[in-house]
């Protein structure tokens with residue numbers, strides 16, 4: 232049977248998300264990120280292309296690792312200025328019916344209580360099309376602006392994220408019963424208090440005794456996305472994620488990453504295919520291979536190696552301005568994104584060692600994923616070959632220019648894959664989770680979040696008689 236390929240669009244509320252320098256291209260509209268019409272036009276386009284969703288990245292700091300300050304990042308517009316990802320969703324949801332929304336927020340910067348409500352609100356407003364990309368952060372500049380001297384240690388950030396998710400699962404899955412809202416006009420009862428439960432959470436980082444503020448939304452827990460690829464990150468993803476973003480510069484590294492992730496899903500007691508895996512890639516299609524090659528060359532003429540190094544320094548947590556451009560990357564220790572360091576410490580698919588210049592040039596279009604250039608047929612061949620050889624479910628598509636790259640994908644690549652039976656011909660009905668797995672709107676019973684449902688083993692819900700006592704009494708027992 233022909234293997235089906237899925238697409239996600241990768242964007243961010245800023246200019247030239249993963250293509251530093253390309254904001255100078257005359258056809259790039261990324262500087263219009265401040266206008267709703269940029270986002271609503273893009274959402275319509277992606278839905279026309281039957282993408283699974285749009286994934287909106289975010290950081291809460293500047294890329295000030297390169298050169299030890301934020302001068303180069305600002306000059307390059309390297310994900311700065313950057314605006315809020317969540318506020319874009321309602322507008323895009325209003326002009327689409329099926330497109331999913333994967334929004335990124337970090338677990339280190341906001342208390343889970345108001346965050347739980349914001350995502351429930353978006354799940355209601357999108358009719359169940361919201362996903363959350365759980366990130367633990369990697370920029371020390373973000374931590375500093377929240378009052379810390381530095382970010383927590385790499386693995387500790389994941390430990391804290393574990394508890395963050397525990398609080399959220401308790402609020403989303405265990406607080407309100409499905410039939411709690413009765414809207415009984417005759418009896419004058421809007422909510423049946425017996426069906427709303429105080430979650431009773433007390434942990435190392437958070438104390439949340441009360442109820443969730445929102446009533447149950449179509450999916451309750453949003454689709455959980457994750458992109459950590461270190462060994463601790465993979466364990467976290469395997470326990471929580473339903474969609475996993477991976478990024479690797481070569482097919483060999485990608486295949487190994489996917490195998491590791493799928494093995495980890497099994498080790499976490501889940502099915503090998505319980506999470507959809509999307510690999511980062513940038514496509515440069517045109518009517519012919521030759522036209523696409525010319526277009527790629529033109530894009531490269533705008534790409535900024537310095538901008539690429541600003542990003543990679545931030546991702547690696549290593550100031551690459553100290554290296555000679557022709558130095559190999561060698562042995563470095565990272566407290567940022569360990570998997571990216573490891574990926575570049577391997578030779579590329581041709582067996583060459585990566586130098587600092589190679590990395591800067593490579594990352595200047597589409598970050599650390601491959602760039603496929605050619606006609607729709609040529610690119611479809613590559614995507615099908617990579618999917619078959621690496622076992623990914625699909626691709627998370629960065630852009631060289633926006634929306635031009637996505638227009639080209641919808642125009643040249645989607646029809647070829649569809650013709651080959653490798654791409655969906657229409658959206659299935661239902662929520663984002665149902666679109667991804669065809670197994671309903673809610674988390675499956677073998678997912679970690681299900682353990683916090685009312686009556687499930689890890690529920691800490693307070694007994695009714697305690698939670699409905701006058702507040703004084705509850706405080707005394709808590």
Ligand SMILES: Cc1cc2nc3c(=O)[nH]c(=O)nc-3n(C[C@H](O)[C@H](O)[C@H](O)COP(=O)(O)O)c2cc1C
Nearest residue numbers: 288289366367458459460461464476478568569570
């Ligand atoms: C494709 C991809 C997209 C990511 N997007 C973000 C993002 O938007 N914001 C962020 O803080 N981290 C982002 N990350 C970083 C990861 O979520 C994770 O925090 C990081 O990889 C560190 O974990 P690791 O060392 O386990 O890989 C992304 C990683 C990848 C591979």
